[in-house]
Amino acid sequence: MAGKGEKTDADRFKKEPNDFEQQEHTMLGYIIIFGLVIGACYWVINPLLREEDFQKDYTSQPEDILEKLESKKDGVYATIKELEFDLSMGKLSEEDFQILKRQYLQEAAGYMEEMDKLESLKATVSQPTKSDLEEEIEQEPTAHRTHESTGKKHIYCTSCGKRAAAESRFCGACGANLHKRSKNNVQEEN
Amino acid sequence: MTEIGYYSILISLFFSFYCGLALILGIKNRRAEVIASAENAALAVPVFLTLSAAALIYALVTRDFQIEYVARYTSRSLSLIYTLAAFYAGQEGSLLFWSWILSLFTAIVIFQNKKKNRELMPQVLLVLVAVTFFFIFLMTFATNPFKTLNYRPFDGQGLNPLLQNPGMIFHPPALLIGYVGFTVPFAFAMAALITGKLGSTWIKTTRKWTLTAWAFLTAGNLLGMEWAYVELGWGGYWAWDPVENASFIPWILATAYLHSVMIQEKRDMLKVWNIVLIIFTFLMTIFGTFITRSGLIASVHSFGESTLGWFFLFFLLLALVGSFTLLFFRLPHLKSRNQLDSLLSRESSFLINNLLFVGIAFTVLWGTLFPIISEAVRGTKLTVGPPFYNAVVAPVGLALLLLTGICPIIAWRKTTLKKFAGKLGFPLILSGFGAAGLYLYGIRSLYALVTFIFCIFVAVNLFMEFYTGTRTRHAVFAERYPKAFWKLVIKNKRRYGGHIVHFGVVLIFMAFAGSVFNIQKQVSLKKGESFKIKNYTLRFDALSTYPTASKQKVVATLTVMNDEHPVGIVSPEKNLYLGLNQPTTEVAIHTNYKEDLYVILAGYDKDLATFKILVNPLVVWLWIGGGVMVIGAIVVVLPERRKGV
Numbered sequence: 001m002a003g004k005g006e007k008t009d010a011d012r013f014k015k016e017p018n019d020f021e022q023q024e025h026t027m028l029g030y031i032i033i034f035g036l037v038i039g040a041c042y043w044v045i046n047p048l049l050r051e052e053d054f055q056k057d058y059t060s061q062p063e064d065i066l067e068k069l070e071s072k073k074d075g076v077y078a079t080i081k082e083l084e085f086d087l088s089m090g091k092l093s094e095e096d097f098q099i100l101k102r103q104y105l106q107e108a109a110g111y112m113e114e115m116d117k118l119e120s121l122k123a124t125v126s127q128p129t130k131s132d133l134e135e136e137i138e139q140e141p142t143a144h145r146t147h148e149s150t151g152k153k154h155i156y157c158t159s160c161g162k163r164a165a166a167e168s169r170f171c172g173a174c175g176a177n178l179h180k181r182s183k184n185n186v187q188e189e190n
Numbered sequence: 191m192t193e194i195g196y197y198s199i200l201i202s203l204f205f206s207f208y209c210g211l212a213l214i215l216g217i218k219n220r221r222a223e224v225i226a227s228a229e230n231a232a233l234a235v236p237v238f239l240t241l242s243a244a245a246l247i248y249a250l251v252t253r254d255f256q257i258e259y260v261a262r263y264t265s266r267s268l269s270l271i272y273t274l275a276a277f278y279a280g281q282e283g284s285l286l287f288w289s290w291i292l293s294l295f296t297a298i299v300i301f302q303n304k305k306k307n308r309e310l311m312p313q314v315l316l317v318l319v320a321v322t323f324f325f326i327f328l329m330t331f332a333t334n335p336f337k338t339l340n341y342r343p344f345d346g347q348g349l350n351p352l353l354q355n356p357g358m359i360f361h362p363p364a365l366l367i368g369y370v371g372f373t374v375p376f377a378f379a380m381a382a383l384i385t386g387k388l389g390s391t392w393i394k395t396t397r398k399w400t401l402t403a404w405a406f407l408t409a410g411n412l413l414g415m416e417w418a419y420v421e422l423g424w425g426g427y428w429a430w431d432p433v434e435n436a437s438f439i440p441w442i443l444a445t446a447y448l449h450s451v452m453i454q455e456k457r458d459m460l461k462v463w464n465i466v467l468i469i470f471t472f473l474m475t476i477f478g479t480f481i482t483r484s485g486l487i488a489s490v491h492s493f494g495e496s497t498l499g500w501f502f503l504f505f506l507l508l509a510l511v512g513s514f515t516l517l518f519f520r521l522p523h524l525k526s527r528n529q530l531d532s533l534l535s536r537e538s539s540f541l542i543n544n545l546l547f548v549g550i551a552f553t554v555l556w557g558t559l560f561p562i563i564s565e566a567v568r569g570t571k572l573t574v575g576p577p578f579y580n581a582v583v584a585p586v587g588l589a590l591l592l593l594t595g596i597c598p599i600i601a602w603r604k605t606t607l608k609k610f611a612g613k614l615g616f617p618l619i620l621s622g623f624g625a626a627g628l629y630l631y632g633i634r635s636l637y638a639l640v641t642f643i644f645c646i647f648v649a650v651n652l653f654m655e656f657y658t659g660t661r662t663r664h665a666v667f668a669e670r671y672p673k674a675f676w677k678l679v680i681k682n683k684r685r686y687g688g689h690i691v692h693f694g695v696v697l698i699f700m701a702f703a704g705s706v707f708n709i710q711k712q713v714s715l716k717k718g719e720s721f722k723i724k725n726y727t728l729r730f731d732a733l734s735t736y737p738t739a740s741k742q743k744v745v746a747t748l749t750v751m752n753d754e755h756p757v758g759i760v761s762p763e764k765n766l767y768l769g770l771n772q773p774t775t776e777v778a779i780h781t782n783y784k785e786d787l788y789v790i791l792a793g794y795d796k797d798l799a800t801f802k803i804l805v806n807p808l809v810v811w812l813w814i815g816g817g818v819m820v821i822g823a824i825v826v827v828l829p830e831r832r833k834g835v
Contacts, residue, residue: 022191022252029194033241037201040234044208047226054222064308068391079456082682088662091599093609 062122066115073111077161080104105158112156192257195245196336199286199329202238202293205231206323213316225312229300232319236293239326243290246283246335250276256342259283259335265348267740272349275358279349281498282335284366288479289325291370296322299374307395313381321373324505332498348740351767351774357417365410365437369475371403372444376472379465383516388461388523393451398827400451400468404444405823411437412816423775423790425710425804427812430579435558436478439551443471446547453540461524462517463544469513470551476506481558536600539593546590553582584637588644591699594692595648598655617650641703645696652689652696659686683825690822697815704785704808712792714800724805726787727751728760733799742766746791746799750780762791762801781810 047054083100086092092100157164157171157178164171164178171178209231216224246259250273255261263276263283278284296318303311329335349358375396382392414437415427428434447467453460480502557574564572599613624646625639633639656675663674679686713721715730722728732747744764750757763776780787785807793800 022254025248026191026194029191029245033194033197033201033238036237036241040201040205040231040237044205044227044231044234047223047230051221051223054226067306071394075455082685085659085662085682088666089658091609091613 062118066118069111069115069118073108073115073161076104076108076111080108108161112161191245191249191252191254192336192338195242195249196334198238198242198245199326199334199336202235202242202289203323203326203330205234205238206293206319206326209235209319210316210323213312213319217312217316228312228319229315232293232300232315233297235319235322235326236290236297239286239290239293243277243286246277246286247274249336250274253346255344255346256338257335258337258339261339261343261346263346263349265346265740268346268349268354271359272354275353275362276349278362278366279353279358282329282333282337284362285325285329285333286335287363288366288370289322289329291367292318292322292325292373295370295374299377303395307391310378310381310385310387310392310395313384314377317377317380318373321377324501328498328501332501347769348767351741351765351770352421355417355421357413357421361410361413361417364406364413368403368405368407368410369437369440369478371399371406372440372468372472372475374399374403375447375468379468380513380516383465383513383520386520386523388520390455390458393454393464397451400444400448401823401827404441404448405820405827407437407441407444408816408823409820411441412813416813419809420777420779423777425708425788425790425802425806426705427809430554430557430576432481432558433478435554436474436481439554439558440471440474440478442547442551442554443467443474446544446551447471449540449547450544453537457537459537460541462521465517465524467544467548469510469517473506473510474551474555476502476509480506536597539597539600543590543593543597546586546593550583550586553586554579587699587702588641591641591644591648591695594695595644595651598651598689613654617647617654620650621647635706638703638706641699645700645703649693649696652693655689656686679825683828683830687822687824687826687828690825691819692822694815694818694820694822697811697818701808701810701812701815704811705806707807709805710802711804712800712802714798717797721801721803723787723803725753726805727754728789728801728803730799730801731759733794733797740768742768744791744794746794746801748778748789748801750787760787760789762789764791764794783810784808786810 080101083092083097083104087094087097155164155166155178156162157174157176159176160171160174162171162173164173169178170176209228212224212228212231215221216228248254249257249260250264251270253260253264253266253273259280259282260276263279264273268276276283278287296315299314299318300311303314307314375392378392378396382388414434418429419427447464450460450464450467454464480499557578560574561571564570595617596614599610621643625643628639628642633642656678659678660671660675663669663678664671667674667677669677709724711721711723715721717730717732720727720729727750729749729751730746731749733744734747735742735744737743742765744766745761746763747759747761749759757780760778760780762778764773765776766773775790778789780789785805786809788804788806790802790804791799792802
């Protein structure tokens with residue numbers, strides 16, 4: 001292309017002595033570039049040959065949606081944290097704080113409900129594919145874990161929003177007493 | 191090596207073209223394997239551009255003068271570090287640098303989102319690869335960095351002496367990385383528009399990209415100011431030169447964007463506004479490049495006139511029309527769910543902040559384009575000077591500074607007037623005392639006085655934020671004060687990192703206000719004669735001339751006394767580089783925390799020398815403030831540790 005045409009064979013002969021070294025480097029460069037091109041072509045074409053491996057990739061997985069809900073919920077709890085700190089720094093009145101906190105808790109409860117729905121949906125979809133043995137193994141502890149009153153496998157901590165097993169007394173993430181609060185949580189969700 | 195470099199560019203052009211094509215087909219037919227193939231192609235592009243960059247560096251270091259670029263920007267006597275810096279000294283090299291960095295960023299985006307944002311990624315990649323393609327296309331068809339000469343010169347022309355300054359090593363890459371970095375949030379915004387997934391996901395995903403790019407742009411601008419200050423020798427650091435403006439406008443818009451995204455994240459408002467801001471930030475990075483390449487507007491930075499400007503103009507218009515068409519179609523989906531709860535809320539103060547930032551950006555853009563507009567309308571090229579910019583930017587900047595102080599006191603949603611007033615009391619009292627003190631000290635300039643008062647007010651407010659926060663943690667979590675302070679910052683990096691950035695801003699404003707008291711004098715001295723400026727006495731001792739490998743050096747030596755205390759020797763220089771007619775000036779600067787003594791050797795005769803001497807108060811705080819801003823930005827982008835209180 002531009003500027004490359006001017007070089008003729010005659011020019012090549014006129015080169016300075018140290019050009020020998022440079023030519024050697026150029027050869028090396030050509031080998032590298034050739035190898036890389038072959039590698040890159042293989043790398044680019046390869047996925048096209050493995051069509052079936054990618055088909056499921058395109059539709060959004062329930063895990064993605066779950067993750068998104070999780071991050072939304074975390075965001076709400078982070079905001080509540082900030083509000084609590086604002087309150088203790090005296091930037092917010094107690095009254096405002098309570099109003100705001102209730103609003104945010106409701107929002108978080110909404111996300112959690114959605115997540116629970118999705119979880120149970122996922123469970124019903126994925127169950128038939130599992131082998132009987134696997135199912136058996138999973139079922140047994142589940143029976144234990146299931147919350148007596150709600151039939152849920154897990155509950156959410158009301159102070160930090162992290163998920164915890166239904167029978168646990170304290171939140172694994174923040175240490176809040178779940179036993180006392182889980183009742184409130186259940187009430188609120190209902 | 192010429193061929194290797196050029197072929198690598200061609201190959202990367204091919205792969206980026208293939209990538210774009212495969213993405214379009216893959217998106218249209220919903221074929222994941224085609225998109226995966228495109229992703230791999232996008233990963234191949236940086237490999238070949240790296241090879242190309244390596245070839246250029248090899249050519250520069252081995253002084254392969256057959257390559258025009260090497261002959262134009264290096265010479266045998268050029269030191270290694272500036273030889274490497276010559277990579278981005280010229281147009282072709284800087285375009286290679288640009289596309290190289292962009293392709294690397296694209297690869298990082300791909301790796302970061304292997305498992306995330308799968309529904310956005312094809313479109314994100316499409317935008318990124320389209321921009322990359324444009325830059326590679328320019329190198330292949332308009333300005334090839336590996337263009338060869340049909341003869342081999344014995345020596346190159348060498349790097350412009352003004353560029354042989356440590357500034358050259360850091361300023362251009364920092365600025366370019368900043369520019370390129372904004373392509374990533376722009377690509378995500380466009381992808382959000384194309385896919386209709388208009389929530390805050392794209393903003394959250396690109397938050398760190400935006401901040402990092404912003405930090406680089408901040409550092410780049412400040413390094414440029416420092417460079418201009420020590421190298422150009424007119425005594426200042428900012429002249430509202432079109433290219434300075436071109437890097438200032440995206441910075442201002444990005445700063446506005448950094449603030450306004452918080453409202454979308456917290457309150458789901460300002461969706462359209464955020465997209466518009468990021469579009470314009472991106473466009474302005476291209477606009478800056480357009481200005482430097484087109485020769486349309488005269489500037490110290492110009493690369494000389496070239497046809498390249500038209501390519502950039504075309505690209506700019508294409509991006510403008512494309513992005514706004516998309517925005518227009520999605521407008522119905524971008525309605526906000528929330529409204530402002532109260533005028534006295536953090537949201538509304540952010541809103542005012544944004545309007546002010548955009549006001550500055552628009553003013554500076556208008557001033558920069560004014561020569562073109564006036565020529566088109568009235569037939570004569572009129573340039574607007576610093577007074578125009580200062581008249582608008584200074585007061586608006588002060589208003590922004592004031593907001594920096596007020597904003598943290600106001601809570602989200604609403605603050606009662608009583609609470610607000612209660613918080614305001616202490617900082618106001620301190621500012622009042624500060625004002626009285628400064629007045630008694632002898633400061634009478636209204637502008638400086640107002641700026642200093644605002645600085646005190648903001649600094650006190652920021653201090654109170656850290657102070658009450660630490661105390662609260664101490665009380666609530668029973669932590670010792672140092673630990674409480676540390677945890678306060680670490681647990682809420684975004685807020686307190688932001689406060690650190692704002693503290694840097696306060697220092698910078700202080701330095702700006704100091705410039706009101708700049709003193710400048712010109713004097714001709716015979717050897718042994720003394721001269722007094724402010725509290726400094728300078729005695730002209732000697733003038734020596736000697737040649738070095740690349741230049742003829744003329745050095746004047748002056749002994750400096752500060753109120754009868756000797757503080758040292760300053761030696762301003764004039765250098766005559768071989769092959770250049772114009773002598774360059776090497777200023778001598780004596781710095782302390784109060785002021786800079788800035789000495790320029792303006793002219794010389796046998797034993798008579800003319801000096802331009804300036805005393806610039808508080809300049810050092812500009813550089814310190816810049817450092818603090820960058821540190822604050824680093825605190826904000828520090829990775830989050832997962833578990834926590």
